Amino acid sequence: MFDITGKTLKPVSEARSSDEMERWWNILAEEGRAKKAIESLQKSMTSTEIEALARQVFEEISVRAVDAGVSLPKEYILRLIGELSGMGPLLELIARSDIEDIAINLGHIYVYTTTNGWEHAGPAPDGIGDALRVMIDRAGQRAPTPDYPIADAMLQVMVPLVDGTVRRKGVRINYVMPPASPYGDTITLRVPITAQHLTSHRAVWHCFVKTDSRLSRVPNSIQKIFRVAMAFSRRKPPIIC
Numbered sequence: 001m002f003d004i005t006g007k008t009l010k011p012v013s014e015a016r017s018s019d020e021m022e023r024w025w026n027i028l029a030e031e032g033r034a035k036k037a038i039e040s041l042q043k044s045m046t047s048t049e050i051e052a053l054a055r056q057v058f059e060e061i062s063v064r065a066v067d068a069g070v071s072l073p074k075e076y077i078l079r080l081i082g083e084l085s086g087m088g089p090l091l092e093l094i095a096r097s098d099i100e101d102i103a104i105n106l107g108h109i110y111v112y113t114t115t116n117g118w119e120h121a122g123p124a125p126d127g128i129g130d131a132l133r134v135m136i137d138r139a140g141q142r143a144p145t146p147d148y149p150i151a152d153a154m155l156q157v158m159v160p161l162v163d164g165t166v167r168r169k170g171v172r173i174n175y176v177m178p179p180a181s182p183y184g185d186t187i188t189l190r191v192p193i194t195a196q197h198l199t200s201h202r203a204v205w206h207c208f209v210k211t212d213s214r215l216s217r218v219p220n221s222i223q224k225i226f227r228v229a230m231a232f233s234r235r236k237p238p239i240i241c
Contacts, residue, residue: 021073024065028076029083032057036084047085047158051166054080086131089122094169094191095159104128104187114193129185132173149180 032054039045039053058077065072075092082091093102093111101112102121109121136143136153144151152174159167172190 020070024061024070024072025076025079027064028057028061028072028080031061032080032084050084051081051158054084086127086134088125088128088131090128090189091157091159093121094157094171094189095167097193099191100193102189102191104185106184129175129177129187132175132187136173136175144175144177146177146179149177151175 035053035057036045036050039049045053055077058072058080062072078092078095079089082088085091089109090102093099093109098113098115099111100114103110103112103118104124107124109124110118111121112118133143135155136151139153139155141153141155142148142151143153153172155171155173157169157171159169170192174188174190176186178184
C-alpha cells in the first residue's frame with residue numbers, strides 16, 4: 001500500500017487480539033512510569049503535568065504501534081493517566097456518565113448504575129488507598145489515620161477526556177480504615193451523573209400521586225422547593241400531581 005507521495009505504508013489493523021493489545025498497553029505503561037520516575041526526581045508532578053506526560057507518551061508509542069500495524073485506542077490515554085496518577089481504573093470509572101457510586105472493599109472495585117445496580121468492576125490496584133489519602137490531604141481535608149480511621153471528604157477531580165478536554169467532577173469520598181474496618185480499607189465514592197444521562201433514562205420525572213383520600217395534597221411550599229432544586233441542577237422540573 002502506498003501513500004500520495006508513493007511511499008509504502010503498512011496497513012493498520014483496528015481489530016487485534018487481546019494479548020497483543022495488552023502487550024502494547026504494557027509497553028505504554030512501562031514507558032510512562034519510566035518517564036514519570038525521571039521527572040519526579042526533579043519535582044513533585046501536578047495532575048496537569050501527569051496528564052501532559054501521559055498524552056506525550058501515548059503519541060510516541062502510537063507512532064511505534066502504527067509502524068507495527070497496530071492502532072492504539074484513545075481510551076488508553078485515560079487509562080495511562082490513571083496509572084501514572086495512582087488512581088488506576090478509578091479515573092476511568094469516575095469519567096463515565098452512568099456511574100453513581102464506586103465502592104472498594106476487600107481488594108475489589110464495585111460500581112453502581114441506575115440500569116444494572118451493583119456490579120463487580122475488577123480488582124483494586126495496589127496503593128489505591130494511599131493515592132486517595134494523598135488526594136484528600138492535598139485538598140486540605142483530613143485524611144484517615146489509625147488514630148482517626150474514619151474520614152469524609154469532598155474532592156474536585158479533574159477528569160481528562162480522550163478529545164483533549166477536561167471535565168471537573170465533584171466526588172464525595174467516605175474512607176474507613178483499620179482498626180474501624182478490621183478487614184482492610186473500605187472506601188465509597190459518590191459520583192454525580194450527568195443531566196443528559198438522567199434525561200435519556202427518564203429518571204428526572206417524579207410524580208406525587210394522591211392515592212388515598214386520607215392523604216393530603218403536597219403543599220405548595222414543598223412543590224416550590226422541588227422546582228427550585230431541580231431548576232438549580234439544570235434539570236426539567238418534576239411533575240407534582
